[in-house]
Amino acid sequence: MPQIENRIKMQPFLHRHRILWEKKPRAWDEGPFVGGGLMGSTLFFNSRNRLTLTVGDTGVYDNRLPTEQEKSNLFLTPRLPIGEFQIGGVVGAASMQLDLYDAIAYGWSKTMVGTYKYKCFSPHGKRMIIFETFRDFTDCRFDWVAADIESPRQRRLSRLKSERASKDYPPSHKPYSYQHRDIFYCIYPLFSGGFYVLAYKQVKTEDGVRMFITIGEGSRENLITRQLAYELDSAVARYDSILQEHLDYWHHFYEQSFVSLSDAATEEFYWIQLYKLASASCEDGRIYDTCGPWLTNNTAWPGAWWNLNVQLTYSPLFAANHLELVKPLLQTLYNDMDELIDNVPAEYRHDSAAIGRCTTDTLRSPAGVPGDREASDEVGNLLWAMHSVWLFYRMRPDRSLVKRLLFPLLKRAVGYYLHFLLLDEQGKLHIPATLSPEYPQIGTDTNYDLALLKWGLATLLTLCDEERITDEMQEEWRWVLEHLTEYPTEEGHGFMIAADVPYAASHRHYSHLLMLYPLHTLDLTREENRTLAETSLTYWQSKPEALQGYSQTGAASMYACLGDGESAYKHLSKLWKDGYIRPNTMYHEGGCPVLETPCAAACSILDMLVQSWGGKIRIFPAVPAVWADICIDNLLCEGGFTVSAVRKNGELQWVRLKNERSEAGVVTVDAPFADKEPVIMYANGETQPVQLPEGGLRLFLPKEQQIILAKAQVEEFIIEPVRMGEESCHVYGYNKDSFFHI
Numbered sequence: 001m002p003q004i005e006n007r008i009k010m011q012p013f014l015h016r017h018r019i020l021w022e023k024k025p026r027a028w029d030e031g032p033f034v035g036g037g038l039m040g041s042t043l044f045f046n047s048r049n050r051l052t053l054t055v056g057d058t059g060v061y062d063n064r065l066p067t068e069q070e071k072s073n074l075f076l077t078p079r080l081p082i083g084e085f086q087i088g089g090v091v092g093a094a095s096m097q098l099d100l101y102d103a104i105a106y107g108w109s110k111t112m113v114g115t116y117k118y119k120c121f122s123p124h125g126k127r128m129i130i131f132e133t134f135r136d137f138t139d140c141r142f143d144w145v146a147a148d149i150e151s152p153r154q155r156r157l158s159r160l161k162s163e164r165a166s167k168d169y170p171p172s173h174k175p176y177s178y179q180h181r182d183i184f185y186c187i188y189p190l191f192s193g194g195f196y197v198l199a200y201k202q203v204k205t206e207d208g209v210r211m212f213i214t215i216g217e218g219s220r221e222n223l224i225t226r227q228l229a230y231e232l233d234s235a236v237a238r239y240d241s242i243l244q245e246h247l248d249y250w251h252h253f254y255e256q257s258f259v260s261l262s263d264a265a266t267e268e269f270y271w272i273q274l275y276k277l278a279s280a281s282c283e284d285g286r287i288y289d290t291c292g293p294w295l296t297n298n299t300a301w302p303g304a305w306w307n308l309n310v311q312l313t314y315s316p317l318f319a320a321n322h323l324e325l326v327k328p329l330l331q332t333l334y335n336d337m338d339e340l341i342d343n344v345p346a347e348y349r350h351d352s353a354a355i356g357r358c359t360t361d362t363l364r365s366p367a368g369v370p371g372d373r374e375a376s377d378e379v380g381n382l383l384w385a386m387h388s389v390w391l392f393y394r395m396r397p398d399r400s401l402v403k404r405l406l407f408p409l410l411k412r413a414v415g416y417y418l419h420f421l422l423l424d425e426q427g428k429l430h431i432p433a434t435l436s437p438e439y440p441q442i443g444t445d446t447n448y449d450l451a452l453l454k455w456g457l458a459t460l461l462t463l464c465d466e467e468r469i470t471d472e473m474q475e476e477w478r479w480v481l482e483h484l485t486e487y488p489t490e491e492g493h494g495f496m497i498a499a500d501v502p503y504a505a506s507h508r509h510y511s512h513l514l515m516l517y518p519l520h521t522l523d524l525t526r527e528e529n530r531t532l533a534e535t536s537l538t539y540w541q542s543k544p545e546a547l548q549g550y551s552q553t554g555a556a557s558m559y560a561c562l563g564d565g566e567s568a569y570k571h572l573s574k575l576w577k578d579g580y581i582r583p584n585t586m587y588h589e590g591g592c593p594v595l596e597t598p599c600a601a602a603c604s605i606l607d608m609l610v611q612s613w614g615g616k617i618r619i620f621p622a623v624p625a626v627w628a629d630i631c632i633d634n635l636l637c638e639g640g641f642t643v644s645a646v647r648k649n650g651e652l653q654w655v656r657l658k659n660e661r662s663e664a665g666v667v668t669v670d671a672p673f674a675d676k677e678p679v680i681m682y683a684n685g686e687t688q689p690v691q692l693p694e695g696g697l698r699l700f701l702p703k704e705q706q707i708i709l710a711k712a713q714v715e716e717f718i719i720e721p722v723r724m725g726e727e728s729c730h731v732y733g734y735n736k737d738s739f740f741h742i
Helices: 010-015 152-159 221-237 239-254 264-280 309-317 327-335 337-342 381-395 399-418 447-466 474-483 527-541 549-561 565-577 596-609
Strands: 019-021 033-035 039-045 051-057 083-087 091-099 104-111 114-121 128-134 142-146 176-180 183-189 195-205 208-218 258-261 610-613 616-619 630-637 641-648 651-659 665-670 679-683 686-690 697-701 706-711
Touching: 010 239, 033 104, 033 264, 039 091, 039 128, 039 208, 051 128, 051 208, 128 221, 128 239, 142 183, 142 195, 183 221, 195 221, 208 221, 221 239, 239 264, 258 264, 258 596, 264 309, 264 596, 309 381, 309 596, 327 337, 327 381, 327 399, 337 399, 381 399, 381 447, 399 447, 399 474, 447 474, 527 549, 549 565, 549 596, 565 596, 596 610, 596 630, 610 630, 610 641, 616 641, 616 651, 651 665, 651 697, 697 706
Parallel strands: 616 665
Antiparallel strands: 019 091, 033 039, 039 051, 051 083, 083 142, 091 104, 104 114, 114 128, 128 208, 176 183, 183 195, 195 208, 258 630, 610 616, 630 641, 641 651, 651 706, 665 697, 679 686, 679 706
16 A cells, blocks of 8 residues: 655644734734633634633523523523723734634733733633733733623613613622732622633743633632632642643644645635534533633523524534534433423423423523424424434444434434324325424425434434344334325425425525434435425525525535535625625624624535545545645545545545544445546555446455555655645734735
């Protein structure tokens, strides 16, 4: 087997993708952001030209109890903002940069009394933020501005004088501050008892000041402050070790997979999203909700949304080979299984589970009831969440995951539907009225629910076959799957919202198209299905009034499934051309931050490079002409296989497949070598010419073994970044080369 030479040096590669600011960012969606998976900060300059450092924490929630008037968790137990530091005096000139490789933000600020430099980072996996100045000047004040202990949703709706504001929201207690010895505390008394506490400590260094910030919560103030004092003193003593552990984590994180394209804006965007994902989540952290650690104090969405947001946020982590960051999702579903069961009416809890639209501190959120037209929440959200669990299992086959979580919870999610199905005179089963996410009309046989139920039934049967599970429901599942009604469609328009609800109004969500993506249950090898998919996609996008950024990422991934790279790239590019992406790659709708769309765009990029579904790995299935040169390494596919490949001057050069599992596996690979020309297959040191058949080449890989497919004339097998000039980079932030010109 030929030796593959890896020439990737991540530090200089990511150095070309630093985000640079040569003018002052003015808001959370413009400036540098840091995060360690638990806490996070954004840096920008406020209206008085003072450097502002926000403090966010993924574990701080309110704890109000329901009343007769107010039962919504978005008012009772939402994520809560912490506050911000205003640092130093009025700033004139300023410069900032975000170093992705080290996950540290740097900057300098010029004030009337001099210039000071600073850096900021949040040690990964630790509940801490560290901010350090490099100049010993006494006027560098750190003024803490505490946020009110109020639901951001209530704050926003009240400011807008909206009828949707809570009518039963008594004022909270006010935060109060004091200093004890050398530690500053800000105490937040919660409405229903208990506290959360911010604490920080400043330490003089040889050339400046180092500030350590942390947060804790509990029922007794004195116990919280005592624990935080211990953690701050320990952090001060261990600063060098903490910094090194932080750097070690990030340097290893970036080595797990690699993507480089002859498209600087897309390449840079992709790596910023990987940085963002690991900044907002960690293996032992909480679920990645709409805001991550960068919650703002007036968002309408201070929690997790399960009808799209959670699923899209996690979507790029599978192919990117970062399953460790998906674990909080799995752990949350496992830990809160009782809440998922309680989300259905009492008479169905013996065999069912579901989840409503949004959750906060737990997964308690009642789901809709099929046939009840007064129900305002969706029914199928848990099934969509289980698809993410299924992807984890397919990427890393694990029987314990099947036994502990995937099979029992998927069985309950499917089981909820089985109580409501109706059999017509033609022997077809129908789903009573349910809500398709984001569409205003309730309808029978919604494609959202049909697609998810068909996927869930088929997946349960597949698990029974693959894992040799015997279940008393198997025959019923098979019968139901065979008798479920067909997807409702309309001539010339494609998939409908529901059997009695056509797609008539512009619809930002693609809830009626899940069978195409991401479920991949529509057989695209059949010409009539392919035509139906193309018609539906075209018609969905033909009504642009309500479309948003994630409408474009969804379209990009769907066109990628159809193998249309140019259309996929056109829709992906709308994120920039239509102004959805902000200078630091954050995203918002209606002024409220939501993080799922940039993450979904990273997944769309990966979908254009590698797809693995339906038992086949597709290499470069939807590559646009502008990506003439590509290098990928160690992208993860179903079955536990990883893919590396190189494309030059528009032609695939070679592909390496590795079996990362501890047992042998069979894989079908479809690689677009020019004209399906004969290639050389290297296996166990031998070579042989092969002809790639239509539909892909079926290969057997022993455990922990690899195989290479290559053009016959290829002599060098090198993994290295695509070359580009420095002037092509730094397209985000505010600098002379960015989209957001200074």
